[in-house]
Amino acid sequence: MDVDAVMGELRALEDPKVRAVNLKHGDDHGVNLSKLRAVAKRLKTQHELAGELWATGDTAARLLALLICRPKAYGREELDAMLREARAPKVHDWLVGYVVKKSPYCEELRVAWSADPDPVVAGAGWTLTADRVAKQPEGLDLPGLLDTIEAELKGAPDRLQWAMNTCLAQIGIEHPELRARAIMIGERLEVLKDYPTSPGCTSPYAPIWITEMVRRQQA
Template sequence: MVEANVDSVMETLAAMEDPKARAVNEKHGDDHGVNLSKLRAVAKELKKNDELAVKLWNTGDTAARLVAILIMRPRSYDAQHLDAMLREARVPKVHGWLVNYIVKKSKHAESLRLDWMNETLSYIGIENEDLRPRAIDIGNRLGVLKDYPTPPNCTSPFAPTWITEIVARRAGA
């Protein structure tokens, strides 16, 4: 049985490091060498444990973050925490598992989906002149954050407004 503390979990994961698994994982953009079946077995022994999950996540180690995701309870995290975690998840497997195992099962799934889609759409429109008209059109059709109260001298998060404002600022700079 795996002892439930960060050091022992990290030691267990280090002992599972396999060059063949690392080579396969690196082909997919991941940076760990732990067989996923063995990693899942570690998480199963640990059971659900949000306190340990946060500590494992904070190591920044990919295998530790995957274990953390498997021992998290989706309802234990607010939207801001989930958003911050997703932005920290630079490895495809961590990103995918976080979205599929935690975010999708949380009560914040829909609001985060809208925020992330709106932000992505806005950046596509800002950064890609050829796609800008289409991004603005999609933003208008979706209407995400259209009625969001925006203080004076701030840019609205409504994609068409956001795109137009940032492009105009850059052109004037």
């Protein structure tokens, strides 16, 4: 399929109700994600087509592009540029989670993005840091990360705050020697303490999150 045919298929999948829900979260597309994944499964990996879809700037097309691309085929500067273009939250999340994490430039970008003055870009860096805290913490200055979180979390913009809070929770969950301090920081700052949480879901408030995940690990 060429890019015009795919765009036509995406337009046919547009659902005003889905768009209305997504707009509340800052995502300007109306395609059900299960249906989008079904399209990706049929297309399989097509990196050139992924590039053409990304270039349209359309949110649904970019999400599809991230599902059919070859993550390791992107260069460092290309990924950096894509992240700075990816202002829709879902595109941002999928780019980091599905592409950057599989890239040989992941660690370089993690370090560079974490210190970026753009809070959305910095949020991507902190998301990658939280992932590394959980999976590959060797070489990270965990006490230093807690120092930064303690100083900056409260006043951080929403997406950066969420990523830093996730890093705080991961340190508390995965590193017993720092758990008490992580919980103390969460209790003092009270970030996301009143966040609405659906029944059966774990609160993103770090002290509750940490305590619950440790309980599950020990059960």
